[in-house]
Amino acid sequence: MRVADEPQPRDAEPRRSAVVHLPLSDSDAGVVAAIRAGERAGGAALYDRHHQYVRRVLLRVLGPDADLQDLVQDVFVAAIDSIDRLVDAGALRGWLAAISVNCVRMELRRRTRRRIIRLFPPNELPDVAVAARDRELDAALRVTYHVLGRLPADERIVFALRFIEGMELMAIAEACQVSLATAKRRLVSGRRKFINMAKAYPELVEWVKDEAP
Amino acid sequence: MNDGLSKLGRHVAERQDAELQQLEPSEASRRFLAEYSARRAAPEEREPAGLSGPLLWLRLSLAAVVIMSAFALQEAVFWSPRLSYTVGADGESGVLRDWESAPDDAPLPIHFSDGTRIELEPKARARVVEIGRAGAEIVIESGRAHLDVVPVRFRVPGESPWRVNLGPFAVEVKGTRFDVGWDPREDDFSLDLYEGSVVVRGCDGGRHTLSAGQAVRASCSDQRWEIVPVGAPATPSPAAGDAREEPAAPSALPESVAQPAAPPALPESVAQPPAPPAPPRAAAPRAARSWQELARDGRYAPAYERALAVGFDAAREGLPASDVLLLGDTARLNGDARRANDAYSAVRRRFPGTPAAARAAFALGRLAVDTDPSAARRWFESCLEEQPRGPLAPAADDWLFELSARSSDVEQRRAAAQVYLNRHPHGAHAADARRLLDAARP
Numbered sequence: 311m312r313v314a315d316e317p318q319p320r321d322a323e324p325r326r327s328a329v330v331h332l333p334l335s336d337s338d339a340g341v342v343a344a345i346r347a348g349e350r351a352g353g354a355a356l357y358d359r360h361h362q363y364v365r366r367v368l369l370r371v372l373g374p375d376a377d378l379q380d381l382v383q384d385v386f387v388a389a390i391d392s393i394d395r396l397v398d399a400g401a402l403r404g405w406l407a408a409i410s411v412n413c414v415r416m417e418l419r420r421r422t423r424r425r426i427i428r429l430f431p432p433n434e435l436p437d438v439a440v441a442a443r444d445r446e447l448d449a450a451l452r453v454t455y456h457v458l459g460r461l462p463a464d465e466r467i468v469f470a471l472r473f474i475e476g477m478e479l480m481a482i483a484e485a486c487q488v489s490l491a492t493a494k495r496r497l498v499s500g501r502r503k504f505i506n507m508a509k510a511y512p513e514l515v516e517w518v519k520d521e522a523p
Numbered sequence: 524m525n526d527g528l529s530k531l532g533r534h535v536a537e538r539q540d541a542e543l544q545q546l547e548p549s550e551a552s553r554r555f556l557a558e559y560s561a562r563r564a565a566p567e568e569r570e571p572a573g574l575s576g577p578l579l580w581l582r583l584s585l586a587a588v589v590i591m592s593a594f595a596l597q598e599a600v601f602w603s604p605r606l607s608y609t610v611g612a613d614g615e616s617g618v619l620r621d622w623e624s625a626p627d628d629a630p631l632p633i634h635f636s637d638g639t640r641i642e643l644e645p646k647a648r649a650r651v652v653e654i655g656r657a658g659a660e661i662v663i664e665s666g667r668a669h670l671d672v673v674p675v676r677f678r679v680p681g682e683s684p685w686r687v688n689l690g691p692f693a694v695e696v697k698g699t700r701f702d703v704g705w706d707p708r709e710d711d712f713s714l715d716l717y718e719g720s721v722v723v724r725g726c727d728g729g730r731h732t733l734s735a736g737q738a739v740r741a742s743c744s745d746q747r748w749e750i751v752p753v754g755a756p757a758t759p760s761p762a763a764g765d766a767r768e769e770p771a772a773p774s775a776l777p778e779s780v781a782q783p784a785a786p787p788a789l790p791e792s793v794a795q796p797p798a799p800p801a802p803p804r805a806a807a808p809r810a811a812r813s814w815q816e817l818a819r820d821g822r823y824a825p826a827y828e829r830a831l832a833v834g835f836d837a838a839r840e841g842l843p844a845s846d847v848l849l850l851g852d853t854a855r856l857n858g859d860a861r862r863a864n865d866a867y868s869a870v871r872r873r874f875p876g877t878p879a880a881a882r883a884a885f886a887l888g889r890l891a892v893d894t895d896p897s898a899a900r901r902w903f904e905s906c907l908e909e910q911p912r913g914p915l916a917p918a919a920d921d922w923l924f925e926l927s928a929r930s931s932d933v934e935q936r937r938a939a940a941q942v943y944l945n946r947h948p949h950g951a952h953a954a955d956a957r958r959l960l961d962a963a964r965p
Contacts, residue, residue, distance in 0.1 A: 351557065352560045354557040361549075379552065383549075387556070473529060
């Protein structure tokens with residue numbers, strides 16, 4: 311607990327550390343092979359090539375969120391952990407979408423559980439972004455995610471991937487690892503609930519006024 | 524395709540895409556994933572593919588047992604070991620609670636075993652006071668630092684995440700990249716958040732969540748709390764000039780004595796001609812720097828020599844409080860405890876009841892920590908009594924706790940720990956205080 315009274319500057323000149331970007335095969339197959347071989351460059355290259363896509367998928371479903379960066383990293387950790395289960399390296403992007411959907415579903419359910427357990431009013435949930443910047447966001451965007459927050463997680467995911475990300479239903483079904491029929495069913499249900507709720511918000515009513523539930 | 528919903532979706536996507544384009548990839552995540560993929564076992568060491576029937580069930584059963592055991596013995600089995608850290612470019616092992624100071628002209632890097640990096644800017648001073656398996660607690664006494672915190676992969680029950688204490692401010696961190704600074708002399712806190720999110724606890728006790736792109740400029744004495752875009756300067760407080768205890772000091776005592784009195788203010792009705800443009804500053808010959816300027820730049824040795832040359836005692840008795848405090852610091856940092864004591868005592872005598880007097884009490888306490896712990900305790904208590912919510916109050920409490928922890932009186936240690944926890948449940952010594960209380964329980 312003894313504390314030196316005065317600073318003792320170190321003699322050695324500090325050196326700034328830097329991450330060296332290693333050359334790697336410019337293909338998903340090369341990245342997958344590097345990860346399977348336990349090469350350091352594999353994980354970094356996976357992130358470099360796909361972080362924007364993963365972040366976008368997560369953002370579409372979650373909206374503005376303080377935990378987005380954590381979730382992006384969780385997706386890549388899960389991908390590296392299960393890389394041996396990827397049969398076709400050419401399908402890496404779709405596979406990452408599936409992992410992203412899985413991660414975001416777990417996150418949404420975790421939040422729902424916590425809300426139930428702790429009996430917090432939704433606006434006091436600490437993990438949901440309530441930064442001042444949110445108030446400045448586009449009103450339609452903000453209220454869209456407010457309404458989406460009231461949908462079941464599975465329906466919210468399908469709705470966001472379809473209407474915000476613009477994915478085809480077949481791709482959504484693959485990302486959600488469900489049949490096409492199940493994806494359609496969730497979309498129909500989510501869409502109906504969204505329209506019914508959105509009509510109560512002035513920020514959204516113009517967008518959905520002509521939509522039949 | 525439903526037209527209205529599709530248009531709404533495109534609208535939302537366009538807004539998000541604009542934001543995504545401004546985001547930079549996280550270097551911390553990239554580095555973590557590089558390390559993580561390198562940790563994978565080599566292919567020949569990994570399990571063979573295609574496990575079948577009984578072997579698969581056996582492995583699943585074993586996995587279930589392992590997971591259950593891990594939950595039961597999570598402290599011992601499941602979680603990774605405590606973090607470690609090195610200081611400086613030569614990778615010298617860090618010592619918990621030791622002060623680390625960056626040189627005057629170069630930054631000082633601190634590397635943690637999880638990939639987190641802290642870089643103290645020149646002259647900054649900090650120490651790691653607590654280290655766990657999911658983060659560490661750092662106290663920055665003064666100066667600026669750049670932090671690049673690797674996101675915590677597992678949320679470890681009972682483990683604190685990253686936390687940075689700066690005077691009365693505290694920053695709670697998950698995974699993020701930000702610059703933070705604290706100037707206790709000016710009571711000036713700043714934080715620029717580039718990535719992720721942080722929670723900042725201010726001197727009002729409130730918690731403020733910040734997200735990437737936001738910055739805070741705050742001061743307790745000015746009651747200022749501003750959220751601005753990253754890189755923006757603080758808005759000068761309209762009351763800042765008035766709130767000072769005395770007008771700004773002239774550069775040196777002899778000159779100040781020689782200054783003619785300011786002319787009386789003219790009545791408003793007397794029209795003043797517009798002032799001619801000031802000549803460019805560069806054209807004027809540069810005057811010799813005063814000891815105050817040198818000291819504020821951290822050049823205490825030449826500042827001390829110059830202060831002695833212009834008359835230490837006269838400065839002590841004639842200058843405003845802020846300069847006399849600086850005079851005391853200059854003497855103290857040159858090893859002249861007697862003159863430092865004289866300067867701080869002069870502030871106490873000449874400016875009683877002011878924030879400067881409380882700061883002088885704190886400085887006197889620090890001077891006495893090693894030579895006269897009882898006197899140090901009294902000074903820190905005075906500082907707290909006079910400015911219980913002042914910028915040095917948390918540091919005074921830290922010192923009081925440290926002094927009590929050195930005592931051989933168990934009851935005194937326990938009482939001090941309880942007081943500390945009541946005041947600072949998340950303070951720099953909260954973990955130590957809890958340990959002390961736990962140890963005192965029968």
